[in-house]
Amino acid sequence: MSGILLITGASRGIGAATALLAARRGYRVCVNYRANADAAAEVVARIAEEGGEAVAVQADTGRESEVERLFTTVDKQLGPLTALVNNAGILFTQCRVDQLDEDRIRRVLTTNVVGYLLCAKHAVLRMSTAHGGAGGAIVNVSSAAARLGSPGEYVDYAASKGAVDSLTIGLALEVAAEGIRVNAVRPGIIHTGIHADGGEPGRVDRIGPNLPMRRGGYPEEVAEAILWLLSDQASYITGTFIDAAGGR
Numbered sequence: 001m002s003g004i005l006l007i008t009g010a011s012r013g014i015g016a017a018t019a020l021l022a023a024r025r026g027y028r029v030c031v032n033y034r035a036n037a038d039a040a041a042e043v044v045a046r047i048a049e050e051g052g053e054a055v056a057v058q059a060d061t062g063r064e065s066e067v068e069r070l071f072t073t074v075d076k077q078l079g080p081l082t083a084l085v086n087n088a089g090i091l092f093t094q095c096r097v098d099q100l101d102e103d104r105i106r107r108v109l110t111t112n113v114v115g116y117l118l119c120a121k122h123a124v125l126r127m128s129t130a131h132g133g134a135g136g137a138i139v140n141v142s143s144a145a146a147r148l149g150s151p152g153e154y155v156d157y158a159a160s161k162g163a164v165d166s167l168t169i170g171l172a173l174e175v176a177a178e179g180i181r182v183n184a185v186r187p188g189i190i191h192t193g194i195h196a197d198g199g200e201p202g203r204v205d206r207i208g209p210n211l212p213m214r215r216g217g218y219p220e221e222v223a224e225a226i227l228w229l230l231s232d233q234a235s236y237i238t239g240t241f242i243d244a245a246g247g248r
C-alpha cells in the first residue's frame with residue numbers, strides 16, 4: 001500500500017495517466033474532475049479493471065467550498081490523505097496580451113493559481129505533523145511555459161505557471177520540517193486535449209519536430225516523473241523541479 005492520493009483534474013490527459021500509474025503502484029486514488037463525469041468514471045473503471053481502487057469526485061478547485069467538500073469526501077471514502085497532485089489547469093485561445101480580457105485572466109488565475117493554493121492548504125491541514133498528520137508529499141504540475149513565457153500564445157497561462165513555481169518553493173520551505181515534501185514537474189508539449197482548448201489541436205505535431213528530442217511528450221512520461229517525486233525514492237528532495245520537456 002503506497003498511500004492515499006488526490007489528483008486534481010484527473011478525468012483526462014496528464015491527470016488521468018497519473019491516476020492509472022498511481023493505482024498500479026498501489027495508491028488508492030481520488031480522481032477529481034470539474035465537468036466530464038463520464039471521462040472520470042472511465043478512469044475509475046480502468047483502475048478497477050486492473051484491480052486498483054479509485055473514486056471520482058466532482059469539484060471546481062477554484063472554489064474553496066468545493067475544495068473542502070472534495071477533501072472531506074476523500075477523508076470519508078478513502079482515508080487519511082498522504083499525497084496531492086495539483087494538476088487541474090486551463091488555458092484559452094492563443095492571443096497576445098493586448099487581446100486579453102479581464103474575465104479570461106481571472107478564470108486562468110482562479111483555476112491555475114487559486115485552485116493550487118486552496119488544495120495545498122487543505123492537504124497541509126491533513127498531512128502536516130504540526131496539525132497532527134503523518135506527513136506526505138505534494139507535486140504541483142507547472143509548465144515549461146513558466147520559463148518560456150508563451151509569447152503570442154498565452155502569457156496569462158505562463159504567468160499562472162510562474163506563480164506555481166513560486167508556490168512550490170515557498171510551500172516546500174514552509175512545511176519541510178513538518179513531514180511534507182513539495183516539488184513540481186514542468187511538462188513541455190504533451191499529447192493531450194489542452195491544445196484544442198488553445199485553438200490548435202495539432203500544436204504538438206507542429207512544434208514537436210523542432211524540439212531537441214524531435215517529438216512531443218506523452219502523458220505517461222509526465223506521470224512517471226510525478227510518481228517518482230511522490231515516492232520514498234525521492235525522500236530527500238523538496239522545493240525542486242523536474243523538466244519533462246524533451247530538452248527544451
Ligand SMILES: NC(=O)c1ccc[n+]([C@@H]2O[C@H](COP(=O)([O-])OP(=O)(O)OC[C@H]3O[C@@H](n4cnc5c(N)ncnc54)[C@H](OP(=O)(O)O)[C@@H]3O)[C@@H](O)[C@H]2O)c1
Nearest residue numbers: 009011012013014034035036060061088089143190192194
Ligand atoms: N498538455 C501539455 O502540453 C501541458 C504542458 C505543460 C503543462 N501542462 C499542465 O498539465 C496539467 C494537465 O494538463 P493536460 O494537458 O492533461 O490538461 P487537459 O487534458 O485539458 O485536462 C485538464 C483536466 O483538468 C480538469 N479541470 C479543469 N479545470 C478544473 C477545475 N477548475 N477544477 C477541477 N478540475 C478541472 C479537467 O476536468 P474536466 O474535463 O472534467 O473539466 C481535466 O480533467 C495542467 O496543469 C497543464 O497546465 C500541460
